[in-house]
Amino acid sequence: MRDRIPLSLAVSGLIVLHGICLFAGFLSPYDPTEQNRTLSFAAPARIHFFDNQGVFHLRPFVYNGNSTRVPLRFCVDAHLFGVAAPDRIFLLGSDDYGRDQLSRLLHGGRISLVGGWLATILSLGIGVVVGTFAGFRGGWVDEAMMRVAELFLALPWLYLLLAVRALLPLTVDPETTFLLVTATIGVIGWARPARLVRSAVLEAKERAYVQVARGFGAGSLHLVMRHILPETRSVVFTQAALLVPLYILAEVTLSFLGLGLGEPAPSWGNMLAPLRQYHVLTSFWWMVAPAFFLVPLCLCFQVCADALTKSNTPC
Amino acid sequence: MLKSFLLRRLQHTLLLLTLVSMGSFLLLELAPGDFLTETTLNPRISPQTLASLRDRFGLTKSLPERYFYWVRSAAQGEFGISFAYDMPVRALIWPRMLSTLLLTATSLGLAWMIALPLGVWAAARQGSWPDRLLVLSTSGFLSIPELVFACGILIIAAKTQWLRMGGLPLAVCVLTPVSLPLLLRHIRAGVLTASGATYVRAARAHGVSEMRLWFRHVLPAASHPLISLFGLSVAGLLSSSLLVEVVVGWPGLGPLFLEAVGARDFYVVTGVVSLSAIFLAAGTLLADMLLYFCDPRIRMN
Amino acid sequence: MMTDRSTLVEVRSVTKSFTRGRWYSAQRVLALDSVTLSIHCGSTVALVGASGSGKSTLARCIAQMEKPDGGEIWFDGRNLTALAPSACRRFRTRIQLVPQNVAASLNPRWTAAQIVSEPLCVQRWGRANDRLRRSLELIESVGLDSSTLQQNSSHLSGGQRTRLALARALALEPRLLILDESLASLDLLLQAQIINLLIDLQARHSLAYLVIAHDMTLVAAMTDKVVELQQGKIVRQDVYTC
Numbered sequence: 031m032r033d034r035i036p037l038s039l040a041v042s043g044l045i046v047l048h049g050i051c052l053f054a055g056f057l058s059p060y061d062p063t064e065q066n067r068t069l070s071f072a073a074p075a076r077i078h079f080f081d082n083q084g085v086f087h088l089r090p091f092v093y094n095g096n097s098t099r100v101p102l103r104f105c106v107d108a109h110l111f112g113v114a115a116p117d118r119i120f121l122l123g124s125d126d127y128g129r130d131q132l133s134r135l136l137h138g139g140r141i142s143l144v145g146g147w148l149a150t151i152l153s154l155g156i157g158v159v160v161g162t163f164a165g166f167r168g169g170w171v172d173e174a175m176m177r178v179a180e181l182f183l184a185l186p187w188l189y190l191l192l193a194v195r196a197l198l199p200l201t202v203d204p205e206t207t208f209l210l211v212t213a214t215i216g217v218i219g220w221a222r223p224a225r226l227v228r229s230a231v232l233e234a235k236e237r238a239y240v241q242v243a244r245g246f247g248a249g250s251l252h253l254v255m256r257h258i259l260p261e262t263r264s265v266v267f268t269q270a271a272l273l274v275p276l277y278i279l280a281e282v283t284l285s286f287l288g289l290g291l292g293e294p295a296p297s298w299g300n301m302l303a304p305l306r307q308y309h310v311l312t313s314f315w316w317m318v319a320p321a322f323f324l325v326p327l328c329l330c331f332q333v334c335a336d337a338l339t340k341s342n343t344p345c
Numbered sequence: 346m347l348k349s350f351l352l353r354r355l356q357h358t359l360l361l362l363t364l365v366s367m368g369s370f371l372l373l374e375l376a377p378g379d380f381l382t383e384t385t386l387n388p389r390i391s392p393q394t395l396a397s398l399r400d401r402f403g404l405t406k407s408l409p410e411r412y413f414y415w416v417r418s419a420a421q422g423e424f425g426i427s428f429a430y431d432m433p434v435r436a437l438i439w440p441r442m443l444s445t446l447l448l449t450a451t452s453l454g455l456a457w458m459i460a461l462p463l464g465v466w467a468a469a470r471q472g473s474w475p476d477r478l479l480v481l482s483t484s485g486f487l488s489i490p491e492l493v494f495a496c497g498i499l500i501i502a503a504k505t506q507w508l509r510m511g512g513l514p515l516a517v518c519v520l521t522p523v524s525l526p527l528l529l530r531h532i533r534a535g536v537l538t539a540s541g542a543t544y545v546r547a548a549r550a551h552g553v554s555e556m557r558l559w560f561r562h563v564l565p566a567a568s569h570p571l572i573s574l575f576g577l578s579v580a581g582l583l584s585s586s587l588l589v590e591v592v593v594g595w596p597g598l599g600p601l602f603l604e605a606v607g608a609r610d611f612y613v614v615t616g617v618v619s620l621s622a623i624f625l626a627a628g629t630l631l632a633d634m635l636l637y638f639c640d641p642r643i644r645m646n
Numbered sequence: 647m648m649t650d651r652s653t654l655v656e657v658r659s660v661t662k663s664f665t666r667g668r669w670y671s672a673q674r675v676l677a678l679d680s681v682t683l684s685i686h687c688g689s690t691v692a693l694v695g696a697s698g699s700g701k702s703t704l705a706r707c708i709a710q711m712e713k714p715d716g717g718e719i720w721f722d723g724r725n726l727t728a729l730a731p732s733a734c735r736r737f738r739t740r741i742q743l744v745p746q747n748v749a750a751s752l753n754p755r756w757t758a759a760q761i762v763s764e765p766l767c768v769q770r771w772g773r774a775n776d777r778l779r780r781s782l783e784l785i786e787s788v789g790l791d792s793s794t795l796q797q798n799s800s801h802l803s804g805g806q807r808t809r810l811a812l813a814r815a816l817a818l819e820p821r822l823l824i825l826d827e828s829l830a831s832l833d834l835l836l837q838a839q840i841i842n843l844l845i846d847l848q849a850r851h852s853l854a855y856l857v858i859a860h861d862m863t864l865v866a867a868m869t870d871k872v873v874e875l876q877q878g879k880i881v882r883q884d885v886y887t888c
Binding site for chain 3 (some may be wrong): 280
Binding site for chain 1 (some may be wrong): 361364365369372373375429443484485487488489490492493497498499500504581583585587588591592594602603606607609614617618622623625626
């Protein structure tokens with residue numbers, strides 16, 4: 031029972047992180063694309079309860095540029111918090127266009143997470159179909175498919191991703207770019223899940239109950255659906271826990287290198303992209319904001335993956 | 346025996362490389378546009394100049410023709426020409442590759458030197474608090490993305506003025522910790538598997554001294570996964586540092602590749618991809634050969 | 647006693663070999679070397695021999711799980727080896743094999759009811775209600791309590807599993823039941839119980855058995871004929887008349 035503590039912590043962490051990104055519209059104070067050219071690279075605002083004279087105020091407040099108190103207002107205009115109109119509150123600072131980093135972080139998280147999950151589903155879908163088909167059919171089909179998978183595995187993953195991404199049109203509307211990037215990431219990663227599913231299928235195919243079911247005339251469809259696919263479930267779950275963070279990072283990397291999702295739609299990758307300019311990196315530390323989400327997210331997924339791997343290998 | 350083994354592996358590698366190069370040619374062919382597409386938009390360059398450029402770069406030829414040109418050129422060690430730099434790809438890649446190798450070999454060597462003793466030591470004291478601490482921190486480090494880590498180190502270096510040491514030390518500082526946790530984890534797991542084997546327990550029951558037990562029984566048995574791991578490290582020599590190079594600004598293959606990808610510099614992309622595939626294949630080959638010499642079971646079979 | 651009965655299965659000089667290794671270093675291993683054998687309706691034939699002598703291969707050939715390389719297998723007056731695969735599928739239900747490892751032949755994720763009714767589902771036998779009634783009937787005919795139907799197969803004991811596997815094999819009313827060392831993992835008392843059950847079932851359904859066994863003592867009580875295999879060849883055939 032004690033082994034389950036990290037797992038349940040990780041799962042609840044994941045639920046919280048996904049929940050935060052899901053309710054980005056409510057939790058974030060501004061529209062992620064709203065620009066304030068006069069406030070570029072504003073430092074994160076500090077929330078105060080005591081003013082300069084040391085007087086306590088029940089309603090928390092921030093100081094604006096002229097050192098006047100700006101009290102926080104809660105639950106206004108379908109946002110969790112905000113401040114009265116001419117002033118702005120940037121809890122995580124602002125970027126070069128003066129956009130609120132927190133709003134971008136949450137909205138960007140929605141895009142990055144959905145992208146990661148979609149790409150994973152795509153990869154696993156291809157992997158399960160190809161792996162099951164190859165493993166169940168066997169023979170030259172299996173041989174050929176596994177050779178192709180080997181080819182995909184033999185290429186350095188990031189290089190392949192970059193090369194393929196570069197071949198696809200770069201300047202299209204954001205939705206198409208999002209789908210293109212996600213599809214590229216998902217399709218390129220099909221080989222590993224396919225191989226793992228195949229070996230699970232090969233093992234399941236030789237099980238005595240499959241042989242017996244053949245004996246009373248069960249067709250391939252019955253065997254695959256009722257006996258073999260359930261056996262691949264643990265592989266699929268473990269792979270999902272490994273692939274989602276990997277693919278989120280793939281999107282981040284692509285966008286960071288300028289080959290992923292473009293402005294103005296936020297994603298964790300293109301939020302990090304300004305860091306390629308050295309002076310941004312050294313002077314405005316709050317530009318690494320996506321890291322505050324990426325690190326716990328990866329940690330939670332990794333704990334899940336470890337727990338799943340452990341439960342699958344009988345010791 | 347060794348010869349036939351090597352021959353078979355070599356055959357496999359060659360087939361793989363052929364498929365890789367063909368695949369990248371096909372992909373690049375499918376892509377819309379080429380290196381000169383953007384130049385076409387420039388009104389100051391006449392269609393005649395463009396046509397002559399196309400002709401010179403061989404872009405008017407058919408796909409198989411270009412592929413054979415490339416294969417011939419690769420066999421001579423040139424790997425085609427770079428359109429953007431107007432020079433043989435080899436001359437362009439070579440210095441970049443050396444600097445990448447300098448970076449990756451240094452940091453991988455360093456990572457192995459740290460990870461090997463640490464991993465074995467942790468496995469030998471499995472369950473003790475230093476071991477647990479190590480396992481925990483490995484998991485923690487593993488979940489820090491490379492990109493984030495690189496940025497973090499750069500920020501620290503800038504704040505504390507360490508950046509003045511610049512260049513190689515900084516890049517190594519970033520790349521070594523990135524590759525360390527995975528190595529450590531695998532080494533520890535490999536040694537643990539070996540030390541939990543039945544014959545090790547039997548030897549311990551026979552009263553074999555701990556020293557002899559570890560050096561004669563456990564470590565040779567653990568060498569198998571470690572050698573495979575080493576092969577993987579070698580395989581990643583060219584491809585593991587792309588991101589770090591870009592972030593830190595190390596003049597290796599990574600930035601060149603990105604630039605070539607952006608400019609559709611056809612042969613440079615193919616050249617870099619093939620080169621890293623060669624390294625991947627070489628790494629596996631190396632691991633196979635080492636295993637062949639170290640593992641009596643493979644030699645027998 | 648058995649001379650008046652008609653022949654159910656006739657194996658005529660069946661050969662089967664396997665290739666080992668990959669295509670460039672393939673070795674052929676002869677598993678069955680022109681084996682000829684006949685099984686009469688309602689009789690019991692025991693197949694004995696050392697491991698690797700081809701017993702299981704012969705069983706699998708008769709059960710249509712492997713295609714023999716040469717020779718013919720006749721079942722109830724039809725040549726199975728000459729039948730098209732689609733026609734073969736129908737005949738498969740007439741011959742049922744209870745495999746070596748009974749526990750592994752039950753999907754651990756399934757309940758006993760699902761396992762027993764699987765053959766019925768596969769052959770689209772009746773409606774869900776009919777199938778349930780039939781599974782209950784089957785379960786009771788092998789001496790299991792009807793409450794076991796709802797249990798997960800991984801929670802059953804060794805004897806219960808063997809009975810469950812038998813019930814499943816009987817679901818499609820086969821003529822021949824092949825027991826491939828199916829009792830080997832049970833203790834002696836349970837073996838005796840199951841053998842009594844088998845004799846009982848044989849009388850009720852006029853079943854023929856092909857029993858594969860390591861040691862003869864186990865099956866001597868119920869066999870009419872003993873066939874000994876050695877390296878894919880029949881070296882001895884004894885007919886018991888009792």
